[in-house]
Amino acid sequence: MGATDPARAWPGATLTRVPFWLYQDEANYHAELRRIFEGPTWSFVSLESDLTRPGDFRTTFVGEMPVIVVRAEDGAIRAFENRCAHRGALIALDDCGSAKNFQCVYHAWTYDHEGNLTGIAFEKGSNGRGGMPPSFSKAAHGPRKLRTATLHGLVFASLSREAPPIEEYLGEAILGRIARVLGGRRVRVLGRFVQALPNNWKLYVENVKDTYHASLLHAFFGTFRITRLTQGGGVLVSPDGAHHASYTIDRADDRSSAAYREQGIRSERQDYKLADPSLLESVNEFGDDIRLQILTVFPTFVLQQIQNCLAVRQVVPKGPGAMELHWTYIGFEDDTPEMHRRRLKQLNLVGPAGYVSMEDGCVGGFVQRGAAAASDEVSIVNMGGEGAESDDTRATEASVRGFWKAYRRYMDG
Amino acid sequence: MAPADPTALHLQPQVAQLNADYARAIDDDRLEDWPEFFAEECLYTITSADNHRQGLPAGLMWADSKGMLRDRVAALREANIYERQSYRHVIGQPAILGKPGGETADGARAETPFLVVRIMRDGRMDLFATGRYLDAVVMEAGALRFRERIVVCDSSRVDTLLAIPL
Numbered sequence: 203m204g205a206t207d208p209a210r211a212w213p214g215a216t217l218t219r220v221p222f223w224l225y226q227d228e229a230n231y232h233a234e235l236r237r238i239f240e241g242p243t244w245s246f247v248s249l250e251s252d253l254t255r256p257g258d259f260r261t262t263f264v265g266e267m268p269v270i271v272v273r274a275e276d277g278a279i280r281a282f283e284n285r286c287a288h289r290g291a292l293i294a295l296d297d298c299g300s301a302k303n304f305q306c307v308y309h310a311w312t313y314d315h316e317g318n319l320t321g322i323a324f325e326k327g328s329n330g331r332g333g334m335p336p337s338f339s340k341a342a343h344g345p346r347k348l349r350t351a352t353l354h355g356l357v358f359a360s361l362s363r364e365a366p367p368i369e370e371y372l373g374e375a376i377l378g379r380i381a382r383v384l385g386g387r388r389v390r391v392l393g394r395f396v397q398a399l400p401n402n403w404k405l406y407v408e409n410v411k412d413t414y415h416a417s418l419l420h421a422f423f424g425t426f427r428i429t430r431l432t433q434g435g436g437v438l439v440s441p442d443g444a445h446h447a448s449y450t451i452d453r454a455d456d457r458s459s460a461a462y463r464e465q466g467i468r469s470e471r472q473d474y475k476l477a478d479p480s481l482l483e484s485v486n487e488f489g490d491d492i493r494l495q496i497l498t499v500f501p502t503f504v505l506q507q508i509q510n511c512l513a514v515r516q517v518v519p520k521g522p523g524a525m526e527l528h529w530t531y532i533g534f535e536d537d538t539p540e541m542h543r544r545r546l547k548q549l550n551l552v553g554p555a556g557y558v559s560m561e562d563g564c565v566g567g568f569v570q571r572g573a574a575a576a577s578d579e580v581s582i583v584n585m586g587g588e589g590a591e592s593d594d595t596r597a598t599e600a601s602v603r604g605f606w607k608a609y610r611r612y613m614d615g
Numbered sequence: 616m617a618p619a620d621p622t623a624l625h626l627q628p629q630v631a632q633l634n635a636d637y638a639r640a641i642d643d644d645r646l647e648d649w650p651e652f653f654a655e656e657c658l659y660t661i662t663s664a665d666n667h668r669q670g671l672p673a674g675l676m677w678a679d680s681k682g683m684l685r686d687r688v689a690a691l692r693e694a695n696i697y698e699r700q701s702y703r704h705v706i707g708q709p710a711i712l713g714k715p716g717g718e719t720a721d722g723a724r725a726e727t728p729f730l731v732v733r734i735m736r737d738g739r740m741d742l743f744a745t746g747r748y749l750d751a752v753v754m755e756a757g758a759l760r761f762r763e764r765i766v767v768c769d770s771s772r773v774d775t776l777l778a779i780p781l
Contacts, residue, residue, distance in 0.1 A: 393671040478683045
């Protein structure tokens, strides 16, 4: 037996089998950071409403790269790596704030809102001695700059010149689904939380795209008919597989459905009633009877509407076996007091303690631990066939296969 | 910091006892008793110091009725899936800040620090949460109850999930 690592291979061209080494392998993880997160993709970095005045900034991540997102004097939103050109220290240390410029604390090198290096402490030295060589060009040194794009109040960034314009990247159908929730509205942030998950980032992204699990893992969903596979709805997958939007449409005609009882599934409990049903008193705020819409933008952005509970989620990878989920709960500036309270109440459904999301916090870890010794075994992604196309059922794993279709394109080149 | 309202100071031992009973109910897995520590009209929410400082109102849990607290327990028992775990609360001395406000005659506003260790089924123990309880306690049917309990966690970061209330 040789001491070399086993070959990291895909089981052929099929999207229905996913080898477990993809969630474990250190070298593959670093390849993802280069080819996906620093590649021709768009990553969510901020809400526009967090950057209202020139100088307003937030710090975040694109993959593992720390990033500053800032509203410049000209009103444009800029993003650059949060890394001093000098010795590589973080330039901004706060989550958010307002700054005329950015100065690294280590040796006081200064940057403008575009990430240009504008000042070097003691550049000319002291008393005629020391200082930088006259040949040193500030313009030629600086943190890496990212392109930015804003879309319905969302700010995306890309390190790559090759990434297509955001509208083209997303496609008409996904654009429409984002506009449905955010178009023409002014976002108001209601709260922010970070959830540290003990699993590879892809396990969470797959989970969000997995329409099959929702009413099976999340008993709360099924019991209160927030979503059931027998309800109307479906999944929309972008042509390249990368992005998705799943949705359920409220219809009363499935209330007596025996489908779940016939499956003997845990989530069917007719006797489970809420003591305070005001939790689920919703209004049809988008006028289309869609009670639930979960949307992903490849690689790591989620926009969620569950009844009147809205949030954006950003997946931040932290090594092969760990990630953070950055939750931002939102409403709109023009929400009535009743709608504001309704959103606060329905936020019980989501987040780290959410009635219909707390399981998503642990199930990725269950896979990470369960498959710990199974690098060369595969998981099965075969529900609904082999393709990655839109479907009018949610008893399918089409959007998960779509993720792998896009993933392989970025990774295999 | 304004000095404590001396008219509420006499309740300090009772608030401390209420906190001790509250912690025992949760840590002993008597979650069904947990809503009974609250007044009929109540607000319970878990937030973070950052959100609280910025005036952001959303909570990890947010209940404005005793019914919602009961529903939280029912969901944990009947619907939600999470690995077996328990808490050990260590609750500090309540600082009595004054009267609870409103028309309530008897009661107090209090701030109390806490630590919560989470013990997982495999024996792993972690410092899961630290923070302070911002409380309004009132006398109801002869007993002190929480009319408001704002759980302000020092950190905005939650490991894996928050199932059991703090």
